[in-house]
Amino acid sequence: MKAWIDKYFSVIRMTWIQALEYKANAIVGTFAIFSGLAIEFLIWKQVFQAQGLTEIRGFTFNGLMAYIFLCMIVGQLKSSWATSMEMIDSIRTGEMNKYLIRPISFFTYHFMMFIGHNSLFYIVYSTVLILFPILLPGWAFPTLLHVLGFIMALLISIYLSYAIYFCMVCFAFWFGEVRALVIAYNISNIVLSGQIIPLRLFPDSVRNIINLTPLQFLVDFPVSIATANLPIKFWLPKMGIALSWCIVMTLAGRVIYKSGIRVYGGYGA
Amino acid sequence: MEDMVHRYFSLWISFFNNSLTRDLEFKANFIGGLLVDIIYYGIQFFFFSIIYSYVDAIGVFTREDVMIFLVITFLADTFYMFFFSGNLFNLNRWMVRGDLDYFLLKPMNSQFMVSFRYVKSYALVSVVILLIMLTTLVSAYSAPIGFINVIAFVFSFLMGTILWYGVDFIISSSCFWFKNFSVSGWLSHEILKFSTRPDSIYTGLLRKMLLSMIPMILIASIPTRTLLYGPDVRYLLWQFFIAIFFFLLTRIIWKKGLIRYESASS
Secondary structure, three states, rough: HHHHHHHHHHHHHHHHHHHHHHHHHHHHHHHHHHHHHHHHHHHHHHHHHHHHHOOOOOOEHHHHHHHHHHHHHHHHHHHOOOHHHHHHHHHHHOOHHHHHOOOHHHHHHHHHHHHHHHHHHHHHHHHHHHHHHHHHOOOOOOOOOHEEEEEEEEHHHHHHHHHHHHHHHHOOHOOOOOHHHHHHHHHHHHHHHOEEEOOOHHHHHHHHHHOOHHHHHHHHHHHHHHHHOOEEEEEEHHHHHHHHHHHHHHHHHHHHHHHHHHHHHOOOO | HHHHHHHHHHHHHHHHHHHHHHHHHHHHHHHHHHHHHHHHHHHHHHHHHHHHOOOOOEEEHHHHHHHHHHHHHHHHHHHHHHHHHHHOHHHHHHHHHHHHHHEEEEEEOHHHHHHHHHOOOOHHHHHHHHHHHHHHHHHHHOOOOOOHHHHHHHHHHHHHHHHHHHHHHHHHHHHHOOOOOHHHHHHHHHHHHHHHHOOOHHHHHHHHHHHHHOOOOEEEEEEHHHHHHHHOOHHHHHHHHHHHHHHHHHHHHHHHHHHOOOOOOO
């Protein structure tokens, strides 16, 4: 076990050092969050002002902004599409051979790389999240329990998101180039996971369908905990369902990977 | 001058044929590219349908206007993708790996080469679909849209495309100064987001900025206003002026950047 931890921790450390060299990623990422928030702020301000509304489906304007702000942070932290592109490339070009001849798991190695690459984001956004309840008290994290619940749900979200991406990446064994699939998922995921509009504002028919998928656990679940929009009594049952989805997606990924590796030519395309 | 235009046009046709052959080699990805576009359009329509379920109009833009605005936004994006995105997105990689040398050695204008070499041919299908959608929406629009509006719209739309090229080219060219600016595509995408929302949400200083320094309002909102509400000469002249300014800026930045280029792969 110790050898396993040492092996993969060294991957995190290596990619962390690489990530620290490219600080521009964190700067652009932060810009992305604040510019996205500015646009959402202006649109929803118009909606609230034009109709003279004080709240929409339980969201006050400030509450909605806090929700969207946290959604954008969680959305970026859990998104592993860049790592997925690298994985697709390694399958397509035959570079994956190096994982087959070494005692490394393709899944775990890239998961650790993803965490290492995102480490700069974790530092920047953790600082923002720590400052959040200090600068804007009452908008999120009302108690320490909510902080803990948010961290737990965020960890589940990061893992679940990676496991879903992994399943899609493995289709590269058959089709060679599946970037389009990953991008299509990424685009739909931004809206359907509640990253720019809370799921609660969706029409009931759409929400009922989303509730049957793991998408609700990617962004909406951790942010609903942080903003106290989800009563505490629902946390554990929801976490149980989210963990079940993690197991399902991990097993699905394994099955697809094992089938895919049989058709893998190892010579690139 | 005529010869030069003819020569460069022939060159672009060759680039297009070559890109089409390359794209068709990966048929699944070709179809996938179309699928991505359709999902992107669907998601944007869905986003605004939710917004408009709580509001009747955003500024002057009613639900009907915003549907046309969205199609124009998609059209601008697809036009840009068709011509430029396969090139400018890769500029940083070409520079870091030293591949830019091959572009500079060709007996033609190097900026033309790095801007037009790879055409995203699948975008042509999206352009056709979007043009049909736009025609349908415009013909079903509640108020009559005159021929003058359409002519002015085409002009405004082209200026918008030149502007977006200018902004993206400047961002991509910053790799000459930063040595490795791999997130330039991401930054461009984030800035472009401002053009995908109706301009009536922007007020004050931000509106002034988005009409001048970062002219995102001029890309899709002004063409939409021109088409729906008739040409406003002040807006069109301003758009023309800014488009020329940004285009000239790309020329200057490209030349300055090339002086800094060390031509070494690393």
